[in-house]
Amino acid sequence: MSEHPGHKPQPQAAARKVYSVSGFNRGIARTLGKLPAIWVGGEVTELRRNESWATVFLTLKDPKTGATLNVTIARRTFDRLELELEEGETVHVAGRAELWELKGELGLRATTIERVGVGAHLVALEQLKRRLADEGLFAPERKRRLPRVPRAVGVLTGADAAARGDLIATIGRRFPATKVVVCESRVQGRGAAEAIVVALRCLAAHDEVDVVVLARGGGSFEDLLPFSSEPVVRAVAACPVPVVSAVGHEQDTPLCDLAADVRAATPTAAGALVVPDEQELRAGLEACRRRLGLSVRTLLDRDAAKLARTGDRLRAAPRLLLERRRSALDRSSARLQTLSPVATLGRGYAIVRSGGQTLREAGAVATGDALDIELASGSLGARVEEVKP
Amino acid sequence: MSEERSFEELQRELDDVVARLERGDVPVDEAIALFRRGEELYRACVERLQAAELRIEELSPSDTADA
Numbered sequence: 001m002s003e004h005p006g007h008k009p010q011p012q013a014a015a016r017k018v019y020s021v022s023g024f025n026r027g028i029a030r031t032l033g034k035l036p037a038i039w040v041g042g043e044v045t046e047l048r049r050n051e052s053w054a055t056v057f058l059t060l061k062d063p064k065t066g067a068t069l070n071v072t073i074a075r076r077t078f079d080r081l082e083l084e085l086e087e088g089e090t091v092h093v094a095g096r097a098e099l100w101e102l103k104g105e106l107g108l109r110a111t112t113i114e115r116v117g118v119g120a121h122l123v124a125l126e127q128l129k130r131r132l133a134d135e136g137l138f139a140p141e142r143k144r145r146l147p148r149v150p151r152a153v154g155v156l157t158g159a160d161a162a163a164r165g166d167l168i169a170t171i172g173r174r175f176p177a178t179k180v181v182v183c184e185s186r187v188q189g190r191g192a193a194e195a196i197v198v199a200l201r202c203l204a205a206h207d208e209v210d211v212v213v214l215a216r217g218g219g220s221f222e223d224l225l226p227f228s229s230e231p232v233v234r235a236v237a238a239c240p241v242p243v244v245s246a247v248g249h250e251q252d253t254p255l256c257d258l259a260a261d262v263r264a265a266t267p268t269a270a271g272a273l274v275v276p277d278e279q280e281l282r283a284g285l286e287a288c289r290r291r292l293g294l295s296v297r298t299l300l301d302r303d304a305a306k307l308a309r310t311g312d313r314l315r316a317a318p319r320l321l322l323e324r325r326r327s328a329l330d331r332s333s334a335r336l337q338t339l340s341p342v343a344t345l346g347r348g349y350a351i352v353r354s355g356g357q358t359l360r361e362a363g364a365v366a367t368g369d370a371l372d373i374e375l376a377s378g379s380l381g382a383r384v385e386e387v388k389p
Numbered sequence: 390m391s392e393e394r395s396f397e398e399l400q401r402e403l404d405d406v407v408a409r410l411e412r413g414d415v416p417v418d419e420a421i422a423l424f425r426r427g428e429e430l431y432r433a434c435v436e437r438l439q440a441a442e443l444r445i446e447e448l449s450p451s452d453t454a455d456a
Contacts, residue, residue: 147395147397148396148397148400149395149396149397149400149437151395151396152446168443168445171443172443176442176443177437177438177439177442177443178443178444179443179444179445179446180443180444180445180446181445181446181448182445182446182447182448183447183448183449183450184447184449185450195450198450199450202448202450203448206448210395278438281438282435282438285400285403285431285434285435288400288403288404288407288431289427289428289431291407291411292403292406292407292410292424292427292428292431293424295407295410295411295413296410296420296421296423296424296427298413299410299413299415299417299420300417300420302413303417
């Protein structure tokens with residue numbers, strides 16, 4: 001070691017009281033251990049929990065200065081707290097100062113952690129959620145179907161151009177014939193909940209509005225709180241037309257999401273939910289029209305075929321009748337035949353006439369008289385040769 | 390006839406008309422009447438789609454909100 005000018009000469013190495021690193025750390029640790037248990041408040045920035053570790057590590061940050069403090073807590077203690085702690089949350093940590101002797105690092109050995117700020121909100125929110133759920137406000141059977149083609153879409157939005165723009169652009173692209181009724185409202189801060197309730201009523205009261213979209217982009221937990229407030233949640237549940245909730249980002253679940261009929265992850269997704277795709281709708285209509293034409297043709301064809309069969313039967317009827325008559329006639333004629341002398345002649349008899357009179361006795365004629373003999377076929381002219389009365 | 394009815398109602402009636410015709414148990418006179426009605430509904434639906442302009446109406450809660 002070189003001598004520095006102006007400095008007092010140091011004691012000889014042999015004469016110094018020298019602490020080992022471990023000794024120093026141990027000594028500091030012992031001194032620190034005498035400090036009282038205290039509460040330290042800050043933001044959780046790094047949280048490392050592992051099933052195989054006995055200790056959970058996290059870093060507390062002072063949000064004003066950025067100063068940091070290492071905090072350790074027994075994993076079993078941490079797990080029993082059931083905090084579901086996220087980085088960025090504000091907490092109060094109770095514990096004692098502690099030195100990690102191996103590294104000489106200062107830390108806080110925690111005995112408990114409490115969530116503050118948002119944490120308190122969360123507890124209240126959880127209670128409200130449970131109460132409204134018990135009332136049945138979030139029940140699946142309360143959910144209404146969205147109209148397929150609303151006459152007008154009501155949009156409740158803040159001065160948030162992005163959410164509103166995304167929603168309207170999606171509606172315009174899918175179904176340009178839509179009417180959109182926009183109602184701007186204060187959506188965060190003091191009076192927001194009341195303003196949202198009024199805007200919602202106002203939209204629902206519009207004659208043509210068949211569905212309302214709550215379009216609110218992402219925001220901090222506090223910013224989104226009005227959408228979890230009891231008046232807003234109740235107004236959503238009581239809204240006479242179906243409500244689509246597009247509030248915050250995917251991971252946020254404001255209570256209005258649970259009361260709404262449908263939840264959309266983004267305003268764009270909401271747009272796709274509230275109006276149909278025009279191309280699909282047209283295709284559906286065309287298909288419907290084809291079926292209309294086809295069904296009526298099938299029906300008429302079937303009827304025409306039936307008519308044709310009836311016509312055939314109608315035309316066949318007189319012939320049938322005639323045939324029936326003819327066979328009856330044939331039978332009559334057969335009976336007539338048996339009575340006719342012609343049939344008798346057929347058996348070899350003949351009819352003999354003289355002077356137009358049928359002869360019944362020989363004495364009616366004299367020798368030399370002319371006779372007319374009728375046979376079954378043809379007749380003969382003859383003269384009497386002899387009379388034998 | 391269709392001015393105050395929603396697109397959805399018109400489309401549902403069109404579907405009903407087609408379904409009745411497809412069932413095939415209607416007399417011819419009625420079938421023809423149904424077909425005409427169907428065509429009318431189809432045209433009414435298509436007309437609704439023709440209004441191609443997206444209309445935006447701004448509503449101010451202060452105008453209509455009752456105290």
